[in-house]
Amino acid sequence: MLNRRTFMKGLAGAAALGGLAACAGNTPRARPHVVVIGGGYGGATAAKYLRMWSQGAVDVTLIERNPAFVSCPMSNLVVGGYRELADISVSYAALQSKWGVRLITDEATAIDHARRTVSTTANGVLSYDRLVLSPGIDFMTAAVPGLEGNFERLPHAWKAGPQTVLLRQQLQDMPDGGVFAMHVPKSPYRCPPGPYERACVVASYLQRHKPRSKVLVLDANTEIQSKKALFTKAFQSYGKLIEYVPNSDLRSVDAASRSAELEFDRVRADVLNVIPPMRAGSIAVRAGLPLVNGRWVDIDWLTMEAKGVAGVHVLGDALQPAPGMPKSGHMANQHAKLAAAAVLNLLAGEPPSPAPVLTNTCYSFVDDRNAIHVASVHQYDADKRQPMPVEGAGGLSTAASDLEGQYAFAWAKNIWADMLS
């Protein structure tokens, strides 16, 4: 039976054979090398767990373009003015100092999965034995005429960072009596409850500071996509402050006038927050990985390798999700652990675990302190070859509460530590 010791022994054997490995035609390396692209909820977790679970026997390089991690979850509180960007930012330093991850602050530009190399902008070409790709999402900006090049005037704030601050600024600059309009793209998109949480948190700010204003939620979907009953109740609690309009197909936008052309209507807003349609991060698309509907990477759920592409393990929002599986940071963290375990097994010549389990927990704020949750547990189904939500498990809050608000902050603290400390 394989245990940690024999795994270590196996890897030590591999190290001794480093010279022979060179004969196979790749860069000789003393130890297995895993490259991780993307330091978000998925990639950062994978980098840490690969080092932790291998007890340092596997070299891990993390390529991340941003100098610090900024969390998308909790970022709506920054938009609402209840938190600062610094409160939702975490350094990558401990991944290096505590876990021995080699951190490269750079852009990964291309993957050659046949040669097992990654190209970067400033750090040349890196060879890998296995690649963990956690690229997040990129926007299909061209799908909304008028949007291209106008994210300063029409912020998406769907990747946390400067865009979050920009949307906050525009909300602050909005006059009392103004309209904050947001457009929600058709599912699937990153963070299903996120737009509705944003509507609530923005309304909470307006209620206190600009009560004659309005939040207009223009949803391309037929209904609220997550926590529907709870968000419906929260919207109602804001009275006329929030107007929810389902079936709102966005045809185009005009940045100069901040207006949105819908199928049957034209809306002019003081702040226009368009969350564009999205797909897997563009590096996944450029690498030629198999995509479902041209958007999401199709994977083998036991190893999380892209189908037909050995050695490229894909995580997080970029995936074609299994049934009932949301595109959430929490889920990306769980993907990362599944992938890390599989990568280490495969490096040791072992099959991956045949019965992985993943959970999701997602808190949303309905104001500055009260939160609601949705949770689910997903067990691998061998017949369906993918994880399936466990019937009778998971569920929603009974009502928004201050207690769950406290749990939401504790969740953030703990998951950030689980990834980065």
Added chain:
Amino acid sequence: MKKESKVKLSPILASLCLLGVGLSISGAAAAADANLARNLAATCANCHGTDGHSAGGMDSLAGEARDRLMQKLLAFKSGSRPATIMHQIARGYSDDQLALIAGYLSARPAHE
């Protein structure tokens, strides 16, 4: 290209295979199960901290007595212990899985 990459082993693994420096595996199932408890317990870490060491605001589970942990998990699962979310999560795991989780976390040192 894809086909080629599919069958291509990493050079290290190829070397291992060629020289027969395999790992002592008694069988695929046993090998696959070796880290089952660790992997299951890792699903708790998002909220309760890596290896059950809470970063604050949630219960630390590392080093807690196995029976006590198991008792709590089963009480969440049955609904007899009040909760906001744990009753929903505990129901997603079999009793065997919960026992593995309790065993793993109880064996972690209480402090890092």
